Amino acid sequence: MAKEADLKLATRTALGTRACRRLRRNGQVPGNVYGHDAEPVAVSTNSAEFRSLVLSGVRVFNIDVEGRTDKALLKELNWDAFGDEVDHFDMMRVDPNERVTVHVPIELKGIAPGAMGGAGMLEQPIHELTIDCLAYQIPTSIPVRINTLEIGQAIHVKELELPEGIHVHAQPDAVVVHVVQVRNTPEPEAGALAGAQPEVIGKKTEEAAK
Amino acid sequence: MALMPKRVKHRKEQRGRVKGNATRGNSVAFGDWGLQTLEAGYIRGNTIEACRVAATQYVRGEGKLYIRIFPNKPMTARPLETRMGTGKGEPDHWVAVVKPGKILFELAGVSEALAKECFARVAYKLPVRVRLVPRLPSV
Numbered sequence: 001m002a003k004e005a006d007l008k009l010a011t012r013t014a015l016g017t018r019a020c021r022r023l024r025r026n027g028q029v030p031g032n033v034y035g036h037d038a039e040p041v042a043v044s045t046n047s048a049e050f051r052s053l054v055l056s057g058v059r060v061f062n063i064d065v066e067g068r069t070d071k072a073l074l075k076e077l078n079w080d081a082f083g084d085e086v087d088h089f090d091m092m093r094v095d096p097n098e099r100v101t102v103h104v105p106i107e108l109k110g111i112a113p114g115a116m117g118g119a120g121m122l123e124q125p126i127h128e129l130t131i132d133c134l135a136y137q138i139p140t141s142i143p144v145r146i147n148t149l150e151i152g153q154a155i156h157v158k159e160l161e162l163p164e165g166i167h168v169h170a171q172p173d174a175v176v177v178h179v180v181q182v183r184n185t186p187e188p189e190a191g192a193l194a195g196a197q198p199e200v201i202g203k204k205t206e207e208a209a210k
Numbered sequence: 211m212a213l214m215p216k217r218v219k220h221r222k223e224q225r226g227r228v229k230g231n232a233t234r235g236n237s238v239a240f241g242d243w244g245l246q247t248l249e250a251g252y253i254r255g256n257t258i259e260a261c262r263v264a265a266t267q268y269v270r271g272e273g274k275l276y277i278r279i280f281p282n283k284p285m286t287a288r289p290l291e292t293r294m295g296t297g298k299g300e301p302d303h304w305v306a307v308v309k310p311g312k313i314l315f316e317l318a319g320v321s322e323a324l325a326k327e328c329f330a331r332v333a334y335k336l337p338v339r340v341r342l343v344p345r346l347p348s349v
Contacts, residue, residue: 076349082246082311115272122274
């Protein structure tokens, strides 16, 4: 099940870009909490603490907004340009027994024999799955065992072993992970097309001009 | 062979200015590890090709390399020992414009240690400061 953590949030009255920038400069991260027929609340919390919780895989928080406690699901995260700091977050209040839609990462377990020795290469087209499940049932990750995967073999969405009550929003035939043959494409000859220039769109050629 | 577009609208372009940070292509999307630039700059097509060769030789079929940049901006140059004037020079090479935060390359299916060593070799060839970044957690 997904990790849970307690988080103290403070309501913020100063809204807008400049107020949020001021908050970030002071080590806070702005956010919004909404859902469950209650008014949306603009909040803020300690940036470093929140970031470490997010990186450790926490998705469900027991939030405390000025004395009112709720269970909330992290719905959206905005990172800065370098992916270092959280710029903003959205949380949705949830009932533990209500169904929610979340993105869960896929975790590969083991080593694919087909990908060893250099003949095959492991490719993972899907890194996360969108699932719906009860809020208290959200898995931290979806484990996929690749111990038996040989060259040319694949694991599809329909073959995943999911806990009871979890429904996946993906095509059953979608490939999650597969081992493909390494292609040895010949290197183009150096200088074969040296000095070549791309075609200019709309430029009249000499023949067309005649 | 250096990378370049197949078709272009104009043979020559003005240089412009590279301002601000990358707002797109700034998170690891395809692989497990990414090489992120910390500076703005121009990366030539032949530099990207040199990086590709260095990375693929090091991982030797163990992982998959993704190249997230493409040189789509033409740079002109004047021939040596010619006088100034008589218009803009002829297209000489192609560059990819990168802003701080842009992910240049990604590696999938390799360990952190291997990605670190591989990207260290790639970093030697690049004209910008770079760092190794992991995939951000999904929400």
